[in-house]
Amino acid sequence: MTTGTQSHHATGVLSPGRAEPPDASGRGWGSVLRRAAASDIPRHILLALGAIVMLAPFAWMVFSSFKPDDEVYSSNLLPRHPTFDAYQRVFDTVPMGRYFLNSVAVTGLIFLGQVLLAVPAAYALARMRFRGSKLALGLVLFATMLPMQVVAVPLYLLFAKAGLLDNRLSMISPFLASAFGVFLLRQFFLGIPQNVLDAARLDGASNWTTVWRIVLPMARPALTAFAVFSIVSHWNDYFWPSLVLSSDNAATVPYGISAFANSESNDFAAQMAAATLAVLPLVVGFLLAQRHFVRGLVLSNTPD
Amino acid sequence: MAEGIDCVDVTKTFGPTDQALRQVTVSCQAGETLTLVGPSGCGKTTLLRCIAGLDNPTGGTIRINGRDMTHADPQRRSTAMVFQNYALYPAKTVAANIEFPLVMSKVPRGERTGRVAEIARLLRLTSHLEKKPAQLSGGQKQRVGIGRALIRRPSVLLMDEPLSNLDAALRVDMRTELHELFQKLGTTVVYVTHDQTEALTLGDRVAVLNEGQLQQQATPREVYARPANRFTASFLGAMNLLDGTVQDGYFRTPDGSPIVELRAPKAATTACIGIRPEDLRAADTSASHPHVTLTGRVRLLELLGSEELAHITLASGHKLKARLPVGTVTSGTVHLSVDTERLHLFDAEGIRIDL
The missing domain is CATH 3.40.50.300 (P-loop containing nucleotide triphosphate hydrolases)
Known part of the structure; x- marks a missing residue:
């Protein structure tokens, strides 16, 4: 289902309400997918092979984490005597609960802050005319092209001089302004019909009210897509925490388990268990949000 | 207030x-x-x-x-x-x-x-x-x-x-x-x-x-x-507008042949005469109202239901449309008349002239 949908809109531009049904003559998605299923078998085989290559290490990690000590280095994929021992050892050795809380707090606050800052900025760049708006958009685009690594050292020095290292503030604040989020939402806002915004204005809504009460609820697909990008990248981020963290207090899951891997380098099953724990929330979250996520990327929309 | x-x-x-x-x-x-x-x-x-x-x-x-x-x-x-x-x-x-x-x-x-x-x-x-x-x-x-x-x-x-x-x-x-x-x-x-x-x-x-x-x-x-x-005139009701001149009490084609005799003669000028499609009817010599008769050839008949829309080319080359009861005209030459008081006249700038 998703494969068919995505392949159709792979080149789609980000905007709501533009995506047409695949066939103007009235044949819907169903027949397109059936047709795809009939003619695209080679392509699907290729994609399946790709999926196996991608999923194999992941499956190996999960299965290994359930193996008792004497099976870890055996060549079986599946554990013969599955056990939670490795998980027990992880929780006994490191404060996994605190890592999770830290990760949830850091990724959650980053995403919240990004939305609060990006939504008004994106609306202004998409729908308002002001002096310097083109320059502002240019700067936003420029910022999306800068990798974190480029600005990491100056940022680190800034935090170090301010005495803000090794706490949650230093983990969160560098990411609050997301140029990518601004750009993604701006593209989405461009597609909102002007009449809806005019109507809001006539109904007595200020720009601020329009942004939060009219525009934001319309942007749910784009917000979901952005949420996945933002949460996955900051949940998994190891680079920045490894620069600013030096203790366990504000440690997030990746930082915590890497410290664990270093200290318990012999306990392979426990390392796999820690890694499984680290990705579990993302997998669950993605499965829950998958429908919205794909829609946000595909940017089809309900016909109006 | x-x-x-x-x-x-x-x-x-x-x-x-x-x-x-x-x-x-x-x-x-x-x-x-x-x-x-x-x-x-x-x-x-x-x-x-x-x-x-x-x-x-x-x-x-x-x-x-x-x-x-x-x-x-x-x-x-x-x-x-x-x-x-x-x-x-x-x-x-x-x-x-x-x-x-x-x-x-x-x-x-x-x-x-x-x-x-x-x-x-x-x-x-x-x-x-x-x-x-x-x-x-x-x-x-x-x-x-x-x-x-x-x-x-x-x-x-x-x-x-x-x-x-x-x-x-x-x-x-x-x-x-x-x-x-x-x-x-x-x-x-x-x-x-x-x-x-x-x-x-x-x-x-x-x-x-x-x-x-x-x-x-x-x-x-x-x-x-x-x-x-x-x-x-043309936007509301799709009036037929015929270009020509007004001279010696007649509305004439651009080359001077008279089409319509006007009730109230005007000074010579270029002008345009307007006739609503529904004001045209089959020529009727016994009609009591002052009227004018136009002769032309039916190019096309479109059935609208209770009426027909006849596309007509006049001898002068002007084209016009007439809404007529079904069966009033067939192909070939037709004679249509319109009451003089139903005519509209517009001057060279397109402004209405009261007849």
């Missing part, structure tokens, strides 16, 4: 060259429906947006209920607008859409609920209040749009082609419904349309616009019976 709307010399330019409105003066009395009609790009929607406060006029004055509102905030004008493509808030339910203007003007919740229920009854939306706009048909969506406009009890209702997104059959039903609604509410309405039937049926008065200029403002009857210029 003059109730209603007065637009005086309203001008709107976009950029250095695009003149959307050129000194348009129209008025609409309280409780009256004014239709603004014209082809696309004639400035009718721009004028409506200026009245609503969504666009600022470059020049001129807009008075609403006697007060100068030319540059006032949209909310202060006691106007409300209905949009062509509904412009509903897709993430809100029907009830929340209708309620939104009241929320914005901080009306207490209890009163809001009552007023939404009242509007929903008026517009037959009661059973749809909890639906989202995407679940409604086009006609229902437009009723929600009207409900959202009416909920604040505006003294002026502005409608921007509210029926043009509906299919033909529904459009006719909704037109009747709107007509009844306007009569029931007694609100002042400014109604923009490109459809001549809507303009004539709904308007107490009609303002015809073309290229940003007012062509005529009058009652529908007047606009139809005595179009002020060539444009109005």
